[in-house]
Amino acid sequence: MFDPIDFLNYLINGALVGLLYALIAMGFIVIYRASKVFNFAQGELVVFGGFVVWWMVIQTGLPLVVALPLAMVMSALFGLAIERIFFSRLVGESGFAMVMVTIGLLILIRGLILVLFGPQVRPFPIIFPLKPVIIGDILIPRSLLIGAMITVVVGLGLSWFFNNTRAGLKMTAVAEDHQVALSMGISVKRSIAFAWALGAVLSTLGAIIYLSGKSLNFLASDIGLSALPVALLAGFESIAGVLLAGLIVGAVQGLVTAYVDPVIGGAVGSVFPFVIMLVILFIRPTGMFGWRTIERV
């Protein structure tokens, strides 16, 4: 029987998971905007960030207040290193070459994690208390709720930064047109490097929210894939739009998983975002808020 409380539960939890996707998608979008690199290794950045946090907290036993900022710094450096080693050499290469490099990067990061942290499944530290938040009959995992708030704050903050500040508009100019940005005296290389650092930091933030109190292994990189439809629905340029897109994709996925999956007996819920993605690609490839080519006649 249809129970409105259940419905609300599915809807809210779905939407919160969607906001987590949105955070991961944000990292993807930040990198895409500046460098026009479609980074297939975004999920691997999440896993790498997760392992760094695990290593700092569980292995070296640092308190969270020290370990988390330090993990952020390390991810930023990792992002910078990736840009320097792989992409700064690819100036002028085709988009296809770039995509191939990100796929290579994906494999490489997996190897790197294996070498650095070993193949075992690791327990991820409990960053947010496990006790769920209970509002009436609605049960919400605390990590998702706090994570959602962080995501909204970060999303709106970044959006404001990119649209209003001098430093942010510099990045946005790079997103629009590398040559024009250069003619304005903007260091395109530095902007791209900054974007990779920021993209890696956002991924690590995503890892903390996603993995808090769970176990950590390679499979966590699947979240990068789940974030892709959100980025696409938002359009690759809009940071604020990605919040709304995350809410939509997450809520729909939550409801489909709850109501359609049991009927069909299959995992329609997990495929659904990709169905949305294909539909968007057909009807509006630039997403809801992406930059459409402005053609004046």
Add this chain to the structure above:
Amino acid sequence: MLELSNVEVLYSDVILAVKGITLAVPKGSCITLLGGNGAGKSTTLKSISNVLMTEDGKVTSGTISFEGARIDGGDPAKIVRNGIVHVMEGRRVLSHLTVEQNLIAGGHMEPSTQSMRRRLDGVYDRIKRLASLKSRTTGYLSGGEQQMVVIGRALMANPKLIMIDEPSLGLAPMMVDEVFGVLRSLKDDGLTLLIVEQNTRVALDLADFGYVMEDGRIVLEGNAADLRANEDIREFYLGLNLEGERKSYRSIKHYRRRKRWLG
């Protein structure tokens, strides 16, 4: 202030687009560089600002110096910081951003928000039209308005020398007058200008001195007044100004030639 001496520019290691040109832009002057399609005017400006590097081009011989120091092959960001801003051909606005966002991005080198705001007010003051267009998306503005935006954006970088590539391109005569009115006000305020034009008449009206390029070389140079009186110029450039025909060709050309860079 700016000197080019025997500059040669090569694209993709094979196409020699500029074949040894020498020109000087003294401080406070307004110089125009004239010539037909494919003469190498834009390439010359790109070699100065070194946005050339985004098109796989380089200066293979000769020197470019600004205020006594060599700048050829330099970092484009540093060249802007030194005081040269290149307003590229084809009104390259940041099309998804508003007028004000374009201008703020142009003022990214300002040390503080206050000083940037002051510059912004200065630009709105000089180009009144921009003040009323502040929050409009630049991609949807008219050609003339877009030309004003890119000039305003260049001013935000606090330049000593503005190089502007075909500001009259595809504009109605009244708009051309308005754009050149702004350029004249800049000249009157002592800013140094290097203007590339095919609209020879307006350019020579404003400029002190002109160079004419053909096939990568400078074929003629002289005081603006002398050039205006020159028979060849009259015949080949002033006479041969078939607006309509040129316009349609030019709008295609710009998009065809834009190169991929950094992906």
